[in-house]
Amino acid sequence: MFMLNAKKTSESRIINTDQVLSCDLNNYNTLFGGVLMKKLDAAASLSARRHARVKTCVTASTDSIDFLHPIHQTDSVCIESFVSYTGSSSMEIFCKVIAEDILTGNRRIAATAFLTFVALGEDKRPVSVPAVEPETEEERFLFETAKGRADMRKIRRTHSKELAEVISLRKPWQAEGGATA
Template structure:
């Protein structure tokens, strides 16, 4: 399978901030931004894998670095930064631009992992990555460490989930076992 360049999976989406997108601090709701990130990231994953479906395996990190205001535009950029056999690490960056002054700032960075699915909804092999720019190379070279951290976190999450009750909080323990 031939490798692809990150730019081949690049998705850029710029939008304005609406009043309905704001929280009580008059900044963009984190959840609204997370939805935008996921939307761009899945398109990058599908563009890279050319799969009909790609599913979010994990949201590894979302770092909110600077608030986004209603006077800002929001530019979300995503691309595949690293691949496994069927998984793709997607790097996302969010640049906020004050529309009055033109000042641009890095508002958010994120790493998300997607898995490409075949027509039977089974993981399918994806092309590798061949970085070209300095930014792409840095992300590619540091990806194995992030992958190890993801694996460890997934193991810990499974371990924790095994010790968490599935009982409904309003059920009496005696009634639940009778």
């Protein structure tokens, strides 16, 4: 079923646990979404590099980040990421965020995310990556449903390119010809 050069999902797994600092909080005293997004991108990047064993992997897309529960200053934040599916040079990385109330020990899935990375060679061109071999029920589910997400990604990318052709580069305060009004 799997290719000979396939790597087990566990080989790309990254687990990073951190505390929530007061400087990470928004005006609702919960973790800023952007702070979490940075943590997700960093963990996913390491999973991609670990799987591909290359110096550089670049973020091709952040398919989704679903914020399910707020994260408070009394929580720890555990991000688990791993390669859930691969194309020829691209890797879908699944991230789950587990918040744990340090005072009570209660844990919850605070967020989930899918990011796509491309492995680059020394010449900064895409290089082939190994296939992935899921091991657990969770990993198999993500692997088996990845084709649908990849198809949606292609559709979204086509729409984004179409939009880029239509939207203006003009700054709102500039006149139609590009001169400052």
